[in-house]
Amino acid sequence: MELLAQAAEGAGGANLAEVVLFWVFSVLAVGAAIAVITLRNIVHGALMLVLNLLAIAGLYLTLESSFLGIVQVLVYAGAIMVLFLFVIMLLGVDNDDLLKETRVATRFAAALGGALLVAALLFAFVGTYTSPSSLCGQGTGVVAGAGEVLCVGLAEAYGPDDRSGVAFLGLRLFTRFVWPFQLAALLLTVATIGAVILARRRDLEPEDLDVGVADPDALPPSDAELLRADADAPGEAGTDVPGEEPARLGASPLAGSDPTERGERPTGHDRPSDADRGEG
Amino acid sequence: MDQPLWVPIFQTLVVFVYFLLVTAVLIWAERRVVARMQHRVGPNRVGPFGALQTLVDGAKMFFKEDPTPGMVNNPVYTIAPLVGVIAGFLSIAVIPLGFDVTLFGETFPLVVADLNVGVLWILAMGSIHVYSVFLAGWSSNSPYPLLGGIRSSAQMVSYEIAQGLAVASVVVYAGSLRISDIIAGQQTSTLIEGMPGWYAIPLFPAFLVFVIGMVAEAGRPPFDLAEAEGELVGGFHTEYSGMRFGMFMLAEFMNVVTMSAIVVTLFLGGPNGPTFGLPDAIAWVLPILWFSLKMIGFIFFFILLRGALPRYRYDRLMSLGWKVLIPIALVWVLVTAGFVLLAEEGIATTVRLVLAGAAGLLVLALLVTAGPARLAGASDRPKRAPIPTPAPDRAPASRHVERDREEVAP
Numbered sequence: 001m002e003l004l005a006q007a008a009e010g011a012g013g014a015n016l017a018e019v020v021l022f023w024v025f026s027v028l029a030v031g032a033a034i035a036v037i038t039l040r041n042i043v044h045g046a047l048m049l050v051l052n053l054l055a056i057a058g059l060y061l062t063l064e065s066s067f068l069g070i071v072q073v074l075v076y077a078g079a080i081m082v083l084f085l086f087v088i089m090l091l092g093v094d095n096d097d098l099l100k101e102t103r104v105a106t107r108f109a110a111a112l113g114g115a116l117l118v119a120a121l122l123f124a125f126v127g128t129y130t131s132p133s134s135l136c137g138q139g140t141g142v143v144a145g146a147g148e149v150l151c152v153g154l155a156e157a158y159g160p161d162d163r164s165g166v167a168f169l170g171l172r173l174f175t176r177f178v179w180p181f182q183l184a185a186l187l188l189t190v191a192t193i194g195a196v197i198l199a200r201r202r203d204l205e206p207e208d209l210d211v212g213v214a215d216p217d218a219l220p221p222s223d224a225e226l227l228r229a230d231a232d233a234p235g236e237a238g239t240d241v242p243g244e245e246p247a248r249l250g251a252s253p254l255a256g257s258d259p260t261e262r263g264e265r266p267t268g269h270d271r272p273s274d275a276d277r278g279e280g
Numbered sequence: 281m282d283q284p285l286w287v288p289i290f291q292t293l294v295v296f297v298y299f300l301l302v303t304a305v306l307i308w309a310e311r312r313v314v315a316r317m318q319h320r321v322g323p324n325r326v327g328p329f330g331a332l333q334t335l336v337d338g339a340k341m342f343f344k345e346d347p348t349p350g351m352v353n354n355p356v357y358t359i360a361p362l363v364g365v366i367a368g369f370l371s372i373a374v375i376p377l378g379f380d381v382t383l384f385g386e387t388f389p390l391v392v393a394d395l396n397v398g399v400l401w402i403l404a405m406g407s408i409h410v411y412s413v414f415l416a417g418w419s420s421n422s423p424y425p426l427l428g429g430i431r432s433s434a435q436m437v438s439y440e441i442a443q444g445l446a447v448a449s450v451v452v453y454a455g456s457l458r459i460s461d462i463i464a465g466q467q468t469s470t471l472i473e474g475m476p477g478w479y480a481i482p483l484f485p486a487f488l489v490f491v492i493g494m495v496a497e498a499g500r501p502p503f504d505l506a507e508a509e510g511e512l513v514g515g516f517h518t519e520y521s522g523m524r525f526g527m528f529m530l531a532e533f534m535n536v537v538t539m540s541a542i543v544v545t546l547f548l549g550g551p552n553g554p555t556f557g558l559p560d561a562i563a564w565v566l567p568i569l570w571f572s573l574k575m576i577g578f579i580f581f582f583i584l585l586r587g588a589l590p591r592y593r594y595d596r597l598m599s600l601g602w603k604v605l606i607p608i609a610l611v612w613v614l615v616t617a618g619f620v621l622l623a624e625e626g627i628a629t630t631v632r633l634v635l636a637g638a639a640g641l642l643v644l645a646l647l648v649t650a651g652p653a654r655l656a657g658a659s660d661r662p663k664r665a666p667i668p669t670p671a672p673d674r675a676p677a678s679r680h681v682e683r684d685r686e687e688v689a690p
Contacts, residue, residue, distance in 0.1 A: 043418065047356070050411070067457075070400040078407025079437065082414065086433055089418050089426065166397075166457060 021062045029055035046085050053077045067166050283386060290383075292392050299372050299541075302575070303533050304334045310533075310583045317587035338526065346522030349420070356419035361524045364412030364531035368538060371405035374398035374459050375541045378551045378567035389460070390568070398459035399451055402542055403444055406497060410436045412531060413499070413506055417516035428515030431594060432506030435496060438601040443493035445609035446486040449616040450479055450546050459545060466549040480547040482619075482636070485612040485643055487547045489605045494539040496601065499532060500582055502589040503597055540578035541571075548574050608643060615639040 032052035039045045053076045060069035158165045173181050308323065308331055315322030323330035348357065376391035395401050410433050417429015451457055454465045466477045480487040496503040507515030517528045544550055553570030555563045592600075615636060622632050 041353075043353075043356070047415075066395065066397050067400070070395075070397045070404050074400060074404040074407055078404055078410070079440070082407070082410050082433055082437055085414060085418075086430065086437075089430060 018062055021058065025055045025058040025062065028052075029059065042088055043085065046081065046088060049084075050077050050081045053081065065165065067169060283388065287386055287388050288392075291388060291390065294390060295372060295375075295377060295392050296369070298377060299369075299534070299537055302537050302572075302579075303530065305331075306537060306579055306583075307334045307337075307529075307533055309579075310586065313580070313583045314587045317584075341523050341526035344522040346524055349422075349519050351421040352519065353419040353421060356415050357519075358524075360412050360416035360419060361520065361527035361531070362412075363415070364409055365527050365534070367405045367409040367412065368531050368534035371402050371409075371538050372541065374401050375538075375545055376459060376463065376551060377571055378564065381564050391459075394458065394460050397457045399447055399457045399462070399546070403440070403447065406436075406443075407440055409531070409535070410440075412528075413516045416520065416528070420516070420519035422519055424512045425516050425518045428506045428512045428518070431512075432499060432516060435503070435505060435594075435597060435601075436499075438598060439493045439496040439605070442489050442601055442605040442609050443497060445606065445613055446483075446490040446493065447546065449483050449486040449609070449613045452613060452616045452620055453479060453483060455620070459550075462546060463550040463552060467552050476549050476552060478547060478549045483547065483612065483616060485608050485640075486616075487543075489609040489612075490543055490547065492605060493601075494543060495582065495585060496597065498535040498539050498582070500536060501586040502592045504591065505594050505597060536579060536582050537575070540575045540582065543578055544571065544574040550574075607646070611639075611643050611646065615643070 029052050032048045032055060035048040036045050036052065039048060053072060057069045057072035057077070060066075060072060158168045311333070312322040312330065323333040326332040326336050348354065373392040374395050376389055376394070378390040380387050380389050413436070414429045414433040417425040417427075417432070420426070450462060454462045456462060456465075462479075466479055468477050499506050506512075507517065512518070517525055520528060549570075551567030551571040553566060555566050618639070619632055619636050622635065
């Protein structure tokens, strides 16, 4: 609360809108984060993660970092989460994956990992950013990291030509923080190479060709792959038997929803998708 | 800052109504133009030349029954069309229709919000729009929409990279992420006296990449693989009807208008244009006119594309995006950055022009040799079946694979 008051003071007087927005976005972010791990349907969970990332972008905006806020939307919500969802839908999720983890060792390891993460975050933030000494009025000095630095407003730190702070961010990234920046780049490269190796598939020999597809060249790999899943689907999508959900057709929108919800489906439509196709 | 409340409301309304009207006219114009290209008449019953056809269609969609199929995943199914329309409308917020306008003693620009990071805002809204198509496809719980949704999301994400890189060269050249700075930078040419300094000329490869990318991003023919009627019934919106389908349609046409507005703003000087020395009281109309004319030109381009070209094949679309457009855009970002850096070092304009010309030739050589060769390689070379082997430890995913195995076994 003290920090919040300080932030409002730094912005030139208690700005009610800022405080209100802070609370709105914070509650949204925390609520969405909880929903990510509690929702049973994995796609719903991923969408909640999108909401969480958007709320955090909103927090950046209230902190007057418009560049960071928009990049958060662009990169995380717009690109990374789309790829997440893409993979979920393409590979599909079996209902087995949605079961609770029952092995004691795994649950213990998960709890330990979570505790370690929280501890690391608390260690990094408590004291450094929450003690009264970290509060810093305009123009006063404060000890942080390497030495004493002078507290200046955002506009002053950015300089006169740099209204969005992009140049400031770029300079810092390529001078003071170049080492973590390069490490992150290395990490991403390693992950990419690993993904390529894992995803690489052996092609069929020509004599093994699937004659089910008239002209395999006419189809891109992803479609050919999808076609396999597709061959099952029309029959299953229309059936109303809960046990026969089209689980293999990507992550079924009904996968993970609880049985009561499934029971409430209108029984009047025995084959809803077929009926609709006839209409269209 | 201390403007009366009606100013922002007025700005928002003007921009909103302007783009909505252009969209409505586009829907009618497209049907008329495509009809003319096919020796038909097109809609000609409602209003002069059938111009009110869009209104009637809209009314029809509003009153049409809008059934929800039983298998859909409901919250997501309902939200998906809304996301598309909202993202479409939000992205026009940073595009100025004209310069400062003085009304009732208040002077204000004709833009909803001139953000510091306006260019990124456009890209961010474009990436949010992917969710609409994608979630509609998934939540319909039906094979064709799912295929359409997956196709379109892969397509949009790929072309977003090319587009983002093309925009990056504009940003580097202009030295700002703010749209009004980018427009101001295009007012007069620094290279040739007395000419408009449209970025389309120095950044021509980026412009080309952006124009191709925007057709793919808007999901328009020849890149409308997401809703290919011949193969996917209707693609991602197969299960939708009534106004919810209408919203997808609105979002698609809205996207055409938005993309045209963006390309005009970033590459063709936006509302810049001659004022003929008219008095200020009238001259404020001219920028709006220039902007509209340029934008209508691009909208017309979209319509002509639809009438003239057959649908592209999906794998060629992806290889065009990844193997041709992205490298070109990437190289041109580097060339632009070098050009700007030399300018900061104080190198004479002629030297810079020579260097940029050499770099341009290099990219052209790349384009002429590597690009089409790779593209051709993706399609013409007899290739092995791209069908993957099923993982050995998994049950066969479908009948196709089962049949496959039976045939292989003997």
